[in-house]
Amino acid sequence: MGNDNENSGTEGFDKDNSLNSRYKKGVLIINSYIKQKDSIVPFKVKFRIYRLSGIKPELIYYGVTDDYGKARISSLDFGYYRLIEVVDSKRIKPKYIPWNEFEINNNNLCIHVNIENRNRNANVKYEERKHETIKEEKDSHEYQNLKNNIKGSIIVKSMFKSKTNEPLSGTEFSIFRVTNMKIQLVDSKTTNGNGIAHFTNLYSGKYLIVEKINKNIFNKPVYLNGQVVSLDKDKKDVGVLVINSLK
Structure with a gap:
């Protein structure tokens, strides 16, 4: 440009x-x-x-x-x-x-x-390699810590706002792990006939939930209980209800 x-x-x-x-x-x-x-x-x-x-x-x-x-x-x-x-x-x-x-x-x-x-310059390149090695070691330690964490799950239910609040099947959801202002895709699933997507085997931590919708048809979805949720030893399983409405 x-x-x-x-x-x-x-x-x-x-x-x-x-x-x-x-x-x-x-x-x-x-x-x-x-x-x-x-x-x-x-x-x-x-x-x-x-x-x-x-x-x-x-x-x-x-x-x-x-x-x-x-x-x-x-x-x-x-x-x-x-x-x-x-x-x-x-x-x-x-x-x-x-x-x-x-x-x-x-x-x-x-x-x-x-x-x-x-x-x-040469010194900078050396420092880059040094920092990259440290980062790889840090990431490895972080992964080992994650393996030792208790696993949990997130249950997402998508619904269409109406008098009957019908469940939305076939809706795609993705969850991202949030660490130190960075996000990493963990998994993507499509809701079943009851409008539910169940994400399992999740390590302790903070997760961002994103629903993939047609923005030309639907308003921005409303995430009851929040779009970002946390899993820990005291809260292994979290449920999030997502309400969708037409423009």
């Missing part, structure tokens, strides 16, 4: 390149710079924002920071997002502070992300 087609990073989701401009919710503030030995230099850069609401991240916004390396993106709907800086990865290594994935909710309406960029 050329600069002529991109909006300034100071423009919000009210513009044409936003796919979620109907509701003003949260704000993301970006500060990008290049860190040198004794100074910090503002860095004008392209970036993209993805919404993490399904199996595949959805690109919802692209833009450019201003000459001071800053951008403000408003009208973010509640949910999970990923920020990606578009740079030449062979020359520049971005570091997101505190991280590049975040959640907009009632308690997090304004998110600040600093992007510290460094020129790549």
Whole structure:
């Protein structure tokens, strides 16, 4: 995408390149710079924002920071997002502070992300390999801890809002494990004739439930008991009722 087609990073989701401009919710503030030995230099850069609401991240916004390396993106709907800086990865290594994935909710309406960029060299590459090794070891330990956790289940029931509240069969649901602002797809199932999808053998932790619907026909589903649920030794099994209605 050329600069002529991109909006300034100071423009919000009210513009044409936003796919979620109907509701003003949260704000993301970006500060990008290049860190040198004794100074910090503002860095004008392209970036993209993805919404993490399904199996595949959805690109919802692209833009450019201003000459001071800053951008403000408003009208973010509640949910999970990923920020990606578009740079030449062979020359520049971005570091997101505190991280590049975040959640907009009632308690997090304004998110600040600093992007510290460094020129790549032999030392940086060595540090990358070192950090990757540490991350692999950490992930391995985390997996072992998960194996020792008590397994539970999530029962999701999808219904159509009407006088009889009919169950919706054939509706696809996906559940994602949420850890440290990151989400990972665990499983996807389709509801049975009673509108129920049963997810079993789930480790303790926090899970995001996502219903796949035709947005042109249905309103945004209402998740009774919440769209994000937690499983632990005291609450091994959780039920969530999802209400759907026509537009």
